[in-house]
Each structure stands twice: as structure tokens, then as C-alpha cells.
Amino acid sequence: GSTMSQSEAAMAKANPMYNSIYSQLPQYFGEQPWTAGPVYVGAFVMFLFILGCFIVKGPLKWALLGATIFSILLSWGKNFMGLTDLFIDYVPMYNKFRAVSSILVIAEFTIPLLAIFALKEILSKPDTLKLKENRGGAIATLVLTAGVALILAVAPGIFFSGFITTQEMAALKQGLPAEHLAPLVANLTEMRKAIIASDAWRSFFIIVIGCVLLFLYQQRKLKASFTLAGIALLCLIDMWSINKRYLNDEQFVPKSKQTEAFVKTQADEMILQDTTLNYRVLNFIGFPGNTFNENNTAYWHKSVGGYHAAKLRRYQEMIDHHIMPEMQETYQAVATAGGQMDSVDASKFRVLNMLNTKYFIFPAGEQGQAVPVVNPYAYGNAWFVDKVQYVNNANEEIDALNDILPTETAVVDVKFKEQLKGVTEGYKDSLSTIQLTSYEPNRLVYKTFTPKDGVVVFSEIYYPGWRATIDGQPVDIARADYILRAINVPAGEHTIEMWFDPQSIQVTESIAYAALALLLIGVMVLAWTQRNKIAKKS
Structure with missing residues (x-):
């Protein structure tokens, strides 16, 4: 999410000549589509999580580890399409996620939870890490966390083949004079290495400080309460400093300043x-x-x-x-x-x-x-069409818009044939009229007249949850032209009304009110039983 110019470590290595370019390039240089902020659980939390895999015993550890791995594999999306397809096809609501990385919210919960169990194990049994079966695990954890961080800090390029994405390279080739391309790429590579090194050193020292606190506790030099407080403070500082990169004081502005952003030209x-x-x-x-x-x-x-x-x-x-x-x-x-x-x-x-x-x-x-x-050619709010062309799928529907004239033909997916009563011929002449008489974002009213039955296409986006009536009688809405609405309108003079009232909102509200009522009844019952207990005692 952050740009290169927002990183002190990067700008220390920057060639000032290219500063305007660096203010547009992100710090992230992977091939994944980037989002506003990464999932970060904390360096020492990660240390404790991996340590927990070795020292925590019982089925709960395996459940948490399994859920973490599962969440990470699902977040790979197209890079592990078999699993993603399985979930999109068979798990209800899964296809409603905007980004596959949203599923990492599970790992954000399971990683700290196993880390807490590992800490509980160490604090309740001070000699945990001295035990022979746990010593190897502790060393392996140190190598996997502090060791990897140290390697990255010293040689940031060791795990990466390149520091510039294919897209960035294509854009730079297009927008830069040839003689500037090589020096800019070299400088950008150096800057991104500096960002990796700076964060790697940071993680290394956080893990080292955490391990020192655990070592002092083990040596009976530090009480459990102080160890716990020290680790909590360490994790808070770690999280706080990273989160401030994405949520900081500059983003909080007075309301007046925020509305000033919308300048009326x-x-x-x-x-x-x-x-x-x-x-x-x-x-x-x-x-x-x-x-x-x-x-x-x-x-x-x-x-x-x-x-x-x-x-x-x-x-x-x-x-x-x-x-x-x-x-x-x-x-x-x-x-x-x-x-x-x-x-x-x-x-x-x-x-x-x-x-x-x-x-x-x-x-x-x-x-x-x-x-x-x-633009004098805009079709208006709604119009009658001469004919309806049915197509078999979304691809045919979107492609048909290359050829048809929408004022004459409505392209409709065959799935909506029933809603339009299967008509293929519309009716339109100079006497057919339709006019929007009332507009609210969630309620539209039209007056219409046509000598014969016809099909009207509305310049409104089709979305489930919209309902319609003609003279108060319910009528079906079909989807036309890939994103618009269409209705079969009978001959004569009529009033068409459309409004947005999705069933899901009504169901959600009913559940919320029922839950609130149960909560109130529960509180009243609790208060009444407490009162009876007090009365009996007295």
C-alpha cells in the first residue's frame, strides 16, 4: 500500500532525480495484485507460534496449525486454484469475498492463539525449554525466525530473483528515455533491498529482545508478571510501529477539510x-x-x-x-x-x-x-425496443453489445426468458412513450403509454432485490444488455413502480430483533432469579 517515497530507508538510497517516479511506485515488488496493507501478526508472535508447534501438546495445537496452513493455502487464490475452485463452487458465500487474501483473517486469529498457548506453557513450567525434547525445537524456531531475518538483513537479495515487477518494467520502458532506464532500475533495486534489510534488522532485534526476556525468566532472574508485561509491551511496540505506516495522524482530518476535497468546478x-x-x-x-x-x-x-x-x-x-x-x-x-x-x-x-x-x-x-x-444522443431513462434477442450465456450477452443498437434490440440471457413471457418481438412507434415521474435512489416511478404490448429497457443497473409493479400488480424484472433492466409492459396507459427491498435485509433485521428480545428476556430472568436468591437469604 505505501509508496517508495514513504520509506526512510528507501529514500536514503534514492537518486533525487527520480523522486517524482518514486512517489508513484509501491514498496511491494511481488507479482500479486497489491492491497492497502499486509497481514502482519508481529515478529515475536511468529516466533512463539513456531515454538508452539514444538512445545505445545494436544489436539488443539494441530487444529490451530491446520487452520493456519489451510487459511494460507486458500489465500494463494489462482496460485493454488484447485482448492480455491473447490471453495468457490461448494462453500456457501465464499464467492462473495472481494479478495482471496481476506481469508487470512483466520491465520490472524490462529497464529496469536497458538503463540499464547506456547507462552502459557513456558510461564507455567519455567523449565520447559531446558527439557531435551524441547531444546531442538527452540533452536529450530530461532533459526527459522531470527536466523532468516539476519540472512535477509545482511543479504536482502538472497531469496529474490528481481526487485521490479513485469508491469512496472513495461511502464518504465514506455515512459522513460532509454538512457535513464538502467540507472533507475539499479537505483530502485538498491532502494527495495534497503527496505528489506531495514525491516529484517527490526524483526531480528524484536525476536532477540523477546528471547532475552524468556531466558531471564528461565534463569529465575525475572518474575512471570514482568516477563509477560515485557513481552506484551514488545509486541505492542512492534504492531504499533507497523500499523502507523497504514493508519496514521495524516489520515485524520477535520470534517470541513474532508468535504473541501470535493471541489465544485x-x-x-x-x-x-x-x-x-x-x-x-x-x-x-x-x-x-x-x-x-x-x-x-x-x-x-x-x-x-x-x-x-x-x-x-x-x-x-x-x-x-x-x-x-x-x-x-x-x-x-x-x-x-x-x-x-x-x-x-x-x-x-x-x-x-x-x-x-x-x-x-x-x-x-x-x-x-x-x-x-x-451528449444529445443519450437514450434517456427508459425506451421501448423492437425486438428481444435471447442468448445462451454471459459471454454471448456481452459480445452481442458490439453489434446491436440498444434502442432497437434488447439482448437478454435465456435465463430471463420467462420474466419477459418469452416475447421476441417488441412494439415501438411514435405513440409509445415512457417517462420517469419520480426519482429516489431506491424508488422509481414511470408513466407509460403504448398502443400494443411492448418491452421496455430501463437505464438502471439490474440487481437482485429490486421489485416492480404495474398499476400496483407485481411484475417480473429481467436483465437486459448485460447490466440493465427490462419489463414486459401491457398495452394502454400505466404506472410502473420499482423499488429496492431485498429479502436478505428483512431476514437480517428479524434475526437482530429476535436476538435483542432474547437478550432482554435473559437479563430480566437473571435479575429476577438474583432478586429471589437475595429475598430467600434475608
Whole structure:
């Protein structure tokens, strides 16, 4: 999670000429996708855990060791796909994890627990480590922890073949003049070695201090209470100093300063004058890197871009397959047309139109100031289609969007055929109308009229838990065009209402209230029995 420029050890070796590059590169140099912070249990905790594998006896040790190994193997994800596939296919809710590394929360619990059992063993029996059967285990633990840390501190490159990822190397080759590549790579390698050495020395000394405390206790030079307090303080200092790298004072700012982060540009001001109930905005400033990593646009408008840690997978797939390529095409087409949208080919951005992207924000002028461009081709909140094209799977559905015109054809997975009553022909003419009359994020109301039965596609993301009625009568929602909703609408004038009311929330609330009621009854029963006991005694 931390960048190179945040490490003192690294910056001590840095060539100042490349500082701007180092402020963007992470300290991590493995091939895994990196997350905001590593799983760290503590150097001495790890020492005690490995020691526990040798000195703790009984089935509980094997259970904790087994759970730790199992958790680590699962966290390897695609690097151990057999096990991961087994869990994704057969273990309920497992596929809801965003990152496979989340499963390491088990190891974060089992490692310290076995470490505590090892410490209890040593403190309750001061001669534990003197016993012949445990001496070998203690030496092996020292070699595996302090020994490995010392090797890394002295020769940080010994376990690693390279210090720059394939992705980084490709980006550096592309963005750097050839003569700077070799010196930068050499300097970056030196800096990353310095980070490893610095942390290895740190771990080495923490383990040594912990072992000294255990040795003094064994020699009867230190009381159990002081040993325990010393180890607790050692582990706290260890954890505190690492955690401060990821959660520190700089991240806590006054609320006023946090809201200041969302700057309203002149472009935002101009777009906000449009009081239409519901439309979307797409920000091209800093494209391609910035569009799906900034939330300033989403603060002021309904944004096609933006970042969220729990993004819908289907939407991410649409970004990769259609939205990003279309943005590239749109950017070039609008720039060529000098912002004159009437001379731009709208077939280049059908998915953006389908998402009702009414405004594009483009950089203009030397300063790259934000300028809004009205997109007259956006399809609106909902539209009737001429026909429904059924496909067999998700791949066919996403690929079909390369060819169809969404205002004429709705692509629907065959799984949703029943929800649309199996119709393949829609109906649409100049008399068919649908209009959004009320908008709330969790409730939408439309007025519609059509001379014949038809199919309406809504520019709203399909998600389980949304329910719909036509004139108060429940109706099925189908998924169309990979991410949107579709409903079969009968002829005549009707009111369509959609709202979000997932069953899971109702179930969760019922369980929570029932548990609360049981807790209150339990407290009352306890209080009543205590009162009776006191009354009998008196």
C-alpha cells in the first residue's frame, strides 16, 4: 500500500532525480495484485507460534496449525486454484469475498492463539525449554525466525530473483528515455533491498529482545508478571510501529477539510443547472487512469465512472469490454469535431448512450480546465425496443453489445426468458412513450403509454432485490444488455413502480430483533432469579 517515497530507508538510497517516479511506485515488488496493507501478526508472535508447534501438546495445537496452513493455502487464490475452485463452487458465500487474501483473517486469529498457548506453557513450567525434547525445537524456531531475518538483513537479495515487477518494467520502458532506464532500475533495486534489510534488522532485534526476556525468566532472574508485561509491551511496540505506516495522524482530518476535497468546478456548476430528474455524467479529465479512480464527479452528479471498493463485477466487466474502449473512441471523435456533437458518430458510444450519459466533462485549454459537453444522443431513462434477442450465456450477452443498437434490440440471457413471457418481438412507434415521474435512489416511478404490448429497457443497473409493479400488480424484472433492466409492459396507459427491498435485509433485521428480545428476556430472568436468591437469604 505505501509508496517508495514513504520509506526512510528507501529514500536514503534514492537518486533525487527520480523522486517524482518514486512517489508513484509501491514498496511491494511481488507479482500479486497489491492491497492497502499486509497481514502482519508481529515478529515475536511468529516466533512463539513456531515454538508452539514444538512445545505445545494436544489436539488443539494441530487444529490451530491446520487452520493456519489451510487459511494460507486458500489465500494463494489462482496460485493454488484447485482448492480455491473447490471453495468457490461448494462453500456457501465464499464467492462473495472481494479478495482471496481476506481469508487470512483466520491465520490472524490462529497464529496469536497458538503463540499464547506456547507462552502459557513456558510461564507455567519455567523449565520447559531446558527439557531435551524441547531444546531442538527452540533452536529450530530461532533459526527459522531470527536466523532468516539476519540472512535477509545482511543479504536482502538472497531469496529474490528481481526487485521490479513485469508491469512496472513495461511502464518504465514506455515512459522513460532509454538512457535513464538502467540507472533507475539499479537505483530502485538498491532502494527495495534497503527496505528489506531495514525491516529484517527490526524483526531480528524484536525476536532477540523477546528471547532475552524468556531466558531471564528461565534463569529465575525475572518474575512471570514482568516477563509477560515485557513481552506484551514488545509486541505492542512492534504492531504499533507497523500499523502507523497504514493508519496514521495524516489520515485524520477535520470534517470541513474532508468535504473541501470535493471541489465544485465551473463545469459541475453548469451541469447542475440541469434539473432533469435523472441523468449521468462521465468525466474524461485524466482519462484513462483517473475516470475510475476519482469520486469528485460522483459527489456532484450521478457518475458513470468513480471508484468503490465493492464495485459490481458485471459493471467492471462492462468497463473493461465496452466503456473504456468507447471512451477512447469518443475522446478522439469529440476532439476531432472540436466539441461539435452534431458531427460526431453516435454509433461509436452506444453503451455510454444506453447508460444515459447526458454530459461528458472534457479538458480544454492549456490548463486542461473542465468543460461540459452535452451528449444529445443519450437514450434517456427508459425506451421501448423492437425486438428481444435471447442468448445462451454471459459471454454471448456481452459480445452481442458490439453489434446491436440498444434502442432497437434488447439482448437478454435465456435465463430471463420467462420474466419477459418469452416475447421476441417488441412494439415501438411514435405513440409509445415512457417517462420517469419520480426519482429516489431506491424508488422509481414511470408513466407509460403504448398502443400494443411492448418491452421496455430501463437505464438502471439490474440487481437482485429490486421489485416492480404495474398499476400496483407485481411484475417480473429481467436483465437486459448485460447490466440493465427490462419489463414486459401491457398495452394502454400505466404506472410502473420499482423499488429496492431485498429479502436478505428483512431476514437480517428479524434475526437482530429476535436476538435483542432474547437478550432482554435473559437479563430480566437473571435479575429476577438474583432478586429471589437475595429475598430467600434475608
